[in-house]
Amino acid sequence: MAPDTGDPAPSGRPATSVDVARLAGVSQATVSYVLNDAPGVTISEATRARVRAAAEELGYAPDASARTLRTGRSDIVLMPLLAAPIGTLVLSLLNELVERLREHGLTLALYGDARSRGVVAARDWTRWRPAAVVVEAHRLTAASVRRLHDAGCATVVGLGAEPSPLVPTMVIDDGEIGAAAARHLLGRGRRNLAAVVPAERGLDAFGERRLGGVTAAAQAAGAAVRCVDLPFDEDAAARLAAGWAAGGARPDGVFAYNDEYAMLLMRALQDAGLDVPGDISVVGADDLPLGRFLRPRLSTVRVAGDVTAAGLAERLARMVAERERDPAVTVSLTRVEMVPRESS
Amino acid sequence: MAPDTGDPAPSGRPATSVDVARLAGVSQATVSYVLNDAPGVTISEATRARVRAAAEELGYAPDASARTLRTGRSDIVLMPLLAAPIGTLVLSLLNELVERLREHGLTLALYGDARSRGVVAARDWTRWRPAAVVVEAHRLTAASVRRLHDAGCATVVGLGAEPSPLVPTMVIDDGEIGAAAARHLLGRGRRNLAAVVPAERGLDAFGERRLGGVTAAAQAAGAAVRCVDLPFDEDAAARLAAGWAAGGARPDGVFAYNDEYAMLLMRALQDAGLDVPGDISVVGADDLPLGRFLRPRLSTVRVAGDVTAAGLAERLARMVAERERDPAVTVSLTRVEMVPRESS
DNA sequence: GCGAGTCACTTATACGTATAAATTCTGTAT
DNA sequence: ATACAGAATTTATACGTATAAGTGACTCGC
Known part of the structure; x- marks a missing residue:
């Protein structure tokens, strides 16, 4: 590491514009004018240089609170x-x-x-x-x-x-996320949709929105949507999947609140003997890197963050x-x- | 929503301590003493109450930059x-x-x-x-x-x-993470360890640390560790797994840099026909919720964040x-x- | 009855900056 | 020579706060 030069006054409180002024042999006002490139004020180039050099030598940085106050x-x-x-x-x-x-x-x-x-x-x-x-x-x-x-x-x-x-x-319209998923599912011929929404508090607001997007897109296409509350919990997912495996009220396309819920659900569906996407299509959201490692690889809705x-x-x-x-x-x-x- | 009362001066710049003083009929210093509960200063309870009431009425909040400057x-x-x-x-x-x-x-x-x-x-x-x-x-x-x-x-x-x-x-000692994983694997009778470290830039520093922990713990127990650089990429993982499935240089226990790399690796191992944990034990880190949905469920090292x-x-x-x-x-x-x- | 001591305040000042207003300097035209 | 116009700079001030120092008014012990 370099010896870290640049602070000739090795101790003592930080330099103020008055210190800079003294070293440069000018008034404090001049320092302020120079360092802020104040418009409508004329300062000779020679003075500007002296001020800047002095500021540099003292390691001057304007005090933010004083400036804010002013x-x-x-x-x-x-x-x-x-x-x-x-x-x-x-x-x-x-x-x-x-x-x-x-x-x-x-x-x-x-x-x-x-x-x-x-x-x-x-x-x-x-x-x-x-x-x-x-x-x-x-x-x-x-x-x-x-x-x-x-x-x-x-x-x-x-x-x-x-x-x-x-x-x-x-x-930040989470509705668009649900809508994109629904349009995709509909485009693949699915007509009987479900939206899996977290039962957990805190996420419910987002869940509502994403669900709303699904519903709107489905209605526009004349398809049905049912809403399913699911806690983030393997047993609950297993029960849901068992119901779908047995009964006739099974959707053919599911949008899950996000990739994590999608993975939870997909695992449960497979464990219950259902085929994804044969029996049911599953779409998640957020494009977690892990989705690609599942079998089948998880379809998802990406929100372009960066x-x-x-x-x-x-x-x-x-x-x-x-x-x-x-x-x-x-x-x-x-x-x-x-x-x-x-x-x- | 409530009608949001509390600002009797509906417009104009925020109140200062001078405004409060004027309204309470005292000096600015008194206001400061009262609101800061200054020690060593005696102010009558009646005055204190008047000041506080005035401050409340004006919605006074001290200016942070002025205070900082002072x-x-x-x-x-x-x-x-x-x-x-x-x-x-x-x-x-x-x-x-x-x-x-x-x-x-x-x-x-x-x-x-x-x-x-x-x-x-x-x-x-x-x-x-x-x-x-x-x-x-x-x-x-x-x-x-x-x-x-x-x-x-x-x-x-x-x-x-x-x-x-x-x-x-x-x-933040990432070494402990690797060490915990290594001790666990050794405790399960694994003697031929590998540590999978990201090939990506930016993560390498952490990878080094976690690897170091594995190595130290293994050495203490007289076991061997090899280090494997792995890009976050399915093909690379598949090649690695194929090599282990075929050759004799196969470890019996692997610590992956984190759960994501562990999932990538486990997927590849299974696709290559290897049994986890029968042939190879896998341990990740960070305890992502998803690890529990894999088959087998992923062992991991949790860092207690909250x-x-x-x-x-x-x-x-x-x-x-x-x-x-x-x-x-x-x-x-x-x-x-x-x-x-x-x-x- | 009178200094000493407390109580309950007020007055005055400094923090470091930006900028309006005032001042000095330097040519230049009259 | 003298006024005059910029140019170049300084002087002075305010922002809102915390706090040291000062000021009366009372009480109290003797």
């Missing part, structure tokens, strides 16, 4: 913790998002309360004078949005299953710059793609 | 983006961590540069005067740690595979409070537990 606005994009469990989609976004936002001079801060809502929450969020707040739309109210704007927040962006009437929204991450950051940065506040603006984060394999 | 220290725990891909362990931590830290009055901020190191990076990190910085230990240098401390950072916590000589470290998340936050909060800087302090984040099932 300007009334920070470079923070505040993202209150999501109430819904962070899934792989959001995770894959997070990594990318942080880096991209930085390229636009913005810092992502996760904030630690998944439950508070309305004005009380907004009060808390405004304490850092964030440039933007990205939050689940259902946690916003008209008053809270006003409060955020009053506090200098350039834009408030909602996240949700549908556009919010209050703010520009990034729509594609939208860069775009999301870009969009967010632009919204901040343009102070976008029009609730009519919506961005869809769900780019859905059917990946047919052997199970359907 | 005190020289924020309540931010800065976590520069991890260079290593965020895994499920870290993810499960993240959710929990944010909430727990908040209970201690700390805010987690993800910061957007996964590559910068040393003093240059430290300069950037200090701009928010964080209370603590949690970062991969290899990105720190002696000078950068000094800089962070000089900037008022109560503690700098390293993350890494082994204790850092510079700072207190949270050790257990350590609360503890991590607790530890972090204490380190901040006590300004812990002793590099000899280490916290192990890897609580490892063998989950034997049918594949071994």
Whole structure:
């Protein structure tokens, strides 16, 4: 490792713009003008060079809180913790998002309360004078949005299953996932569909949405859909499969909430002596790598996560710059793609 | 939704402590004393009540940047983006961590540069005067740690595979995972072990560690271990399995880097006509839910994520409070537990 | 009856920055 | 020579907070 040079004042508090000014032999204001490339101010090239050299020598970095206090606005994009469990989609976004936002001079801060809502929450969020707040739309109210704007927040962006009437929204429409699966199953000649939805709390909201998409697509084609609640549990899956193996109320095509439920179900169906896809087609969602190792290989609906991450950051940065506040603006984060394999 | 009361001044910039003081008929200093429960200052109960009522009425929340500027220290725990891909362990931590830290009055901020190191990076990190910085230990240098401390950072916590000589470290020792698997296999009478390690970049560091653990445990028992590089790819797995099915250089126990590689491998072994665990025992890691749906059910090594998340936050909060800087302090984040099932 | 001591406050200041307003300097046209 | 217009820079101020230092008003012991 290199000896890590670059800090000639090896100890003591970090340098301020006053320190830089003193070293460069100019006033503090000049330092600020130079380092911020202030428009409408003329500073000679010689002075600029001296200031920059001094700043470099002292390892100067402007104090973020002082700057925020002065300007009334920070470079923070505040993202209150999501109430819904962070899934792989959001995770894959997070990594990318942080880096991209930085390229636009913005810092992502996760904030630690998944439950508070309305004005009380907004009060808390405004304490850092964030440039933007990205939050689940259902946690916003008209008053809270006003409060955020009053506090200098350039834009408030909602996240949700549908556009919010209050703010520009990034729509994560799980319905499209179910719809894609249903269209695929219908395209393969299946007419008697079932949607397997988690019985677990917390996932139910997503499950509802995906189910809704299946239902809508099926209805459009005049096919029937039944909904099946399934806990993530082998015994429950075995009971379900046994019923289908014995009785006549058996669907010929199943969309499972995600790949994990699909795998659970497929295993149970096979153990009950049913053939996949001969007797029943199975489609999952999320395209887990493991789906390809099953026999038959699992068909799935992929949500293109990383594609939208860069775009999301870009969009967010632009919204901040343009102070976008029009609730009519919506961005869809769900780019859905059917990946047919052997199970359907 | 409730009509969202609580903001009698429906518009205009957020209230400051001066506004509260004016409404309560006291000085700004009094407001600060009351709301911070300042020790060593006596304020009558009547006044306290008036101040609190005024603060509530105005929806006052102290400006974080002003407070930081004044005190020289924020309540931010800065976590520069991890260079290593965020895994499920870290993810499960993240959710929990944010909430727990908040209970201690700390805010987690993800910061957007996964590559910068040393003093240059430290300069950037200090701009928010964080209370603590949690970062991969290899990105720190002696000078950068000094800089962070000089900037008022109560503690700098390293993350890494082994204790850092510079700072207190949270050790994520992947070696223990491999060791647990190896001990398990040896306990089942396997003497000819193999460790399957990803050929992919990015995971190789972890792979090395897990392999190291296997090797150490095996050597201690006088058993042999061979290392196998495997890309995450069905063809490669099939070739490997075919070789083992045909030749004599076949191990009787395999530890795979994680459950996904284990599933890939097990599938290939079975397709090649080998019996698991009859011919070869297979052990994975991470305890993915899906492992239970395979036939045979997959044995795995579980890393207790959520257990350590609360503890991590607790530890972090204490380190901040006590300004812990002793590099000899280490916290192990890897609580490892063998989950034997049918594949071994 | 009077300094000492507590209580209950207020006044004043500094943190580090951005920027409006004021000032000095340097040619240049009159 | 003298006013004048930029150019180049400095001076001064405000952002909102925490806290040291100061100020009366009371109580109390003697």
